[in-house]
Amino acid sequence: MFDGLLGPEEWQAVRLSLKVALVATVASLPIGVFVAYALARWRFPGHQLLNGIVHLPLILPPVVTGYLLLITFGTQGAVGSFLKKIGIVFAFNWTGAALAAAIMAFPLMVRAIRLSIEAVDSKLEEAGSTLGASRRQVFATITLPLILPGIVAGAILAFAKAMGEFGATITFVSNIPGRTQTLPSAIYTFLQVPGGEASAMRLVIISVVIALAALFASELVARRIARRVAGS
Amino acid sequence: MFDGLLGPEEWQAVRLSLKVALVATVASLPIGVFVAYALARWRFPGHQLLNGIVHLPLILPPVVTGYLLLITFGTQGAVGSFLKKIGIVFAFNWTGAALAAAIMAFPLMVRAIRLSIEAVDSKLEEAGSTLGASRRQVFATITLPLILPGIVAGAILAFAKAMGEFGATITFVSNIPGRTQTLPSAIYTFLQVPGGEASAMRLVIISVVIALAALFASELVARRIARRVAGS
Amino acid sequence: MTLALELRHSFPSFELDASFEVPKGVTVLFGRSGSGKTTIANAVAGLFKPDFGRIVLDGQVLMDSTRRVFLPPHKRRLGYIFQEGRLFPHMTVRQNLAYGGRFAPRQEAVENMERLIGLLGIEHLMDRRPALLSGGEKQRVAIGRAILASPRIVIADEPLAALDEQRKGEILPLFEKLRDELAVPILYVTHSPAEVARLATTVVAMEHGKVARVGPPAEVLSDMQVMPLGVRAAGSMIVARVAAHHDDGITELDANGVSLFLPRLDKRPGENIRVRIPAQDVLLMRSRPERISALNVIAGTVVEIRAGEGPGAMVSLKTDAGLLLARVTKRSVAALELAPGVVCHAVVKTVAIAPEDVGH
Amino acid sequence: MTLALELRHSFPSFELDASFEVPKGVTVLFGRSGSGKTTIANAVAGLFKPDFGRIVLDGQVLMDSTRRVFLPPHKRRLGYIFQEGRLFPHMTVRQNLAYGGRFAPRQEAVENMERLIGLLGIEHLMDRRPALLSGGEKQRVAIGRAILASPRIVIADEPLAALDEQRKGEILPLFEKLRDELAVPILYVTHSPAEVARLATTVVAMEHGKVARVGPPAEVLSDMQVMPLGVRAAGSMIVARVAAHHDDGITELDANGVSLFLPRLDKRPGENIRVRIPAQDVLLMRSRPERISALNVIAGTVVEIRAGEGPGAMVSLKTDAGLLLARVTKRSVAALELAPGVVCHAVVKTVAIAPEDVGH
Amino acid sequence: LTPLRAVAGEVTVFAAASMKNAMDEIAQKYEAATGNHLVVSFAGSSALARQIEQGAPADIFISANAKWMDTLEGEGLVDPATRFDLLGNRLVLVAHGKDAAPVEIARGMDFAGLLGEGRLAMALVDAVPAGIYGKSALSNLGLWEQVEPKVAQSDNVRFALALVSAGEVPYGIVYATDAVSDDNVSVAGTFPEDSHDPIVYPAAKVSESENPLTGELLDYLRGDDAKQAFEKQGFTVLAVRPAG
């Protein structure tokens, strides 16, 4: 239905944005859950430090985050040059866009999941352990299902953020059509030239529609989970 | 201790950023709590719509949000021209920067608070109502204290975001030193010119220090609240 | 105050269909686990809206589904003691106790706070938060919280289940006081026949969501066929006047001319009280026994004998003190040649009448 | 299996200092609300780490603070029935029940699942989530969940408090079976003397965080001075053999030559059982009574008389069946001229011995 | 077209975002003419330059100001031999409204009076090229002192224009190329060419690039097709294809 609406390059941007947002969300979710759990439940020496690092992308202007990513993960960067040797390239690649989006969305994801973990009644986890479940099994069978609403919330925040992320992405991986040009970068480009507003708005609408669809789906999922716990 | 480190204009930017972030956080908190409560607890026709609108600033590229703010809250804008008559001006004013920061941070704040509200055991609220507390009183005496950790989390997310917000702010209220030049604008300025990285990094560090201090304070507060509920 | 109630509601696998009307006093909801007691309590509190229902408390319509009347819980002036405590975790015990008072219209408190706290044995817990309380401690705070809200109706869902016998004995008089001195109607859920006997003005026996039997406890407990209560709950109610307190710690009652001896009661001479005599504690003899350790020997005439399904039979005896029930074996009925009209003697040990069986 | 335990811990306003060693069977923790029962249970489960403690179960050290040994809860193979249920809200009843089995090493289940579900009366609840269960239903599921985990030790914290008498009577044999047939040690917290009498191998009476008394129930319950249990809990334990089942629903026991008659028991002739005879249900007569409804008349000699503070006195009687305790009034002691050495007859009603007072 | 692309070459250009319209058109023409695919990454010159410093896969860089090109050249990241000034631009004063009265921009004019209560929209005067040029022009005309307190700086020149377009400010300083096609603004005056450094868009080959097509493309950008496209967008074309 949008066929007439968008040119092939724009379609490419839509597809790429979806891919970037999905991959960023899915790939960072396990790490997000782990970090949230560590922050919520463990007391360890680097606790505050880790917490601070997680929040950094929120505090820093996106261009700064993008710049730091560029000098770290760029092919000349400390990490980037090492990763390149083992075949992983983030720089100027869609994977880099996903990395940038994931990092920008990480504080939001972690906070949502952490809040859910903190709300779990640890007496239930204790009950699980008395029934023979190891810490890991307790996590998998009790904690995880109970924090699903938080995970869904964290994931949708991350997805929405990834769909809208622009500053860090364009600074890190540039704006190469078909490779790193996401919807927000395309929108930005249109806004840079006279007469581009209409085109930009079309893309904005597409981006909003996608993100809202994901949002509504997540609401349904979350409500379903909540209803199950409240007793079907 | 930073005296030698920063020029007077930079100091101004630091102060302004703090003011903007604080005001944005504090002023939007009651609305955030209200919206979060409505989304968590009420079922009404525009539920999904409201939810979508709240998330919009996350989905949209910041410049788009800034632009929309400009055409809405600008002195010529629909809302702005009305507000101007009653003496409220956002355009080219630090209040506008606060508005932009608040709106950009709003989805994060609402999500955190909403998650906490959803985790409150409604049986406790019922117990409050049987003891004669009206809905509002139940909210004030039971729900609100129980969601304090979520409110703190929401506030700190909003504060951090407000400290880092740049795209929407500069688009909406532009950069007027002493009036609307926040830390991120100053940082951005430095990053635009060759060799400006060092200056930018100084400001970045200041911004990070402030936000992390707030973050650590919030952790202490949250832990204290949690310990109280868990029983002193 | 009277409570009239009519409720119908369908849960996926449970059908509630209860209606009853009870006079003022303590209405005890009695019945097996899952029979719908808490559901009824919640409906009266306004926490549960049945498909169809009408609840009238002392002339005030609390809800009426056909007229779309629904008074929200906070306007019902309740003191609800929940089955699961529901203390506010963020408040100290003191704040929990004070909570109800914050919203109750200024008036004389139902109970003196200090006295109540002492009675509940929670003085040393006042500044603690609920997470650090033991099960029974939580329950006691919950009782205090409800009572201190100056309620116009008390709903108590198994309030004493988590408490030891001694504490139960100390707290029961509190409910009696609410009932008698302050005339607060009480809806009381319990599994304990002793509590029924002691407190109930009216017993509502529930079975599978339906009302199996409603009536005064003397009647319901004396009813040899009321099975929901269990045969061990059967017993008779005797109304008596405190005659004298003897030096050896025994209180003498006068039940319509018949003397009854009980362990010392905390009642003034002349006061009227009710004594529950559990049917299984009554022994029957054909001749007046000599040199027996039981002080209470009451002559009577057999009115009716109902044989149960098991080895037991229920014998009702007409005495000057009132109707007495005795649960004996069928074998004894035969051995003693008991039959309607036969004169015999009921023997009741003094110590068999426990404090919780004495109400007033 | 034996359980040896030594715990010391200081809470801001509560001092735990308990140590005891008990043989295999059911150890009942008995004591007033707030006396430290749940705290001990949690320590045994590994959910509470006391400042100082050593717990040894059948030779295996569960914890030893001086040697820094601490076996985590999931390695202790527990079946913990919590005072507050703690069902998993996101799982159905069926999933809750199956939970323990998922982690227990494959072995014969302690109980047949189907049978247990029937016994608990939760067949119709299997697909429901805990939020929709009544208080007693939750408790029954919690019992099932713990038992089905094939535990090596069961900890039950007031498991029957929320249940009606009938259901209690149905579930109690389950614990007996665990104790006798499966030899699972059980730590059982209760406020009910009847449950103590029926289940306990050893009673540990707690008072203010300290152990007031440890011993076999026959001893502790017969001990006229054990106040923590309350005077109404006093009673004697008689060991007897099932002699015959009579047609009229009465079971005859042979207690060392003395015949005892009880309501029908579900035991095979020849089986040995224990019967608790509550002291307050025993009536004393100087001469053998004629034509009395009580079937059990046991001759004996007064061994000791202890006068209580109130109107009562505890008389211990040596009979062929064993030591019997009778609680009578001081007035009766005088009237019957009871004194050590005096021969008299103890009368016990058949129906006074309730099913929950009979163990095996 | 698609199968052609697969076999044909591809050139990647990092170009200042303000060139998008022109470059899009040129890309089409170039592909049609040569069968080679032109990939253009549009972003701020600073971002693009930094990316080239970090090894971005660019073949050609076109900067919106000379400074970033100078920086790269100094670091040896662009090939100086290939560098040339491709485009020029003019700085204009735009006013809100279709038919704004013309303004004579000259030394000694009452700029503050012109603005009145309003503000002057510019790009960031210390960071963004359009802002830098604007500030130097105003300074050279001796107007900066009176204007400075009234300047509202945007992070790029487009949003400075948007402020004028929305009527939030009466005037703004933007490139001539930006003033095209916005119905809500009109050009009130053009800054004297000598009031600021020449506005140039230098282009050069990125040193790392081994793409054989870069020379051809750099030539093409100086050709007639490109010239047409650039001029359509209001640019001044500075470079013409060297003879031969």
Ligand SMILES: Nc1ncnc2c1ncn2[C@@H]1O[C@H](COP(=O)(O)OP(=O)(O)OP(=O)(O)O)[C@@H](O)[C@H]1O
């Ligand atoms: N929302 C619900 N949906 C489905 N069934 C329900 C719901 N609420 C209660 N029930 C069922 O209704 C029945 C009555 O519940 P209720 O809580 O009133 O029992 P109760 O008499 O208080 O029992 P108990 O003594 O065990 O507390 C139970 O079988 C329960 O499972």
Ligand SMILES: Nc1ncnc2c1ncn2[C@@H]1O[C@H](COP(=O)(O)OP(=O)(O)OP(=O)(O)O)[C@@H](O)[C@H]1O
């Ligand atoms: N973490 C804690 N901090 C302070 N006091 C505590 C803590 N945990 C328990 N207590 C106190 O220790 C005492 C014993 O508690 P425990 O739960 O063992 O009692 P209990 O014997 O199980 O009582 P109940 O029959 O009421 O359940 C109580 O007075 C309780 O308030």
Ligand SMILES: [Mg+2]
């Ligand atoms: Mg109930």
Ligand SMILES: [Mg+2]
């Ligand atoms: Mg306890």
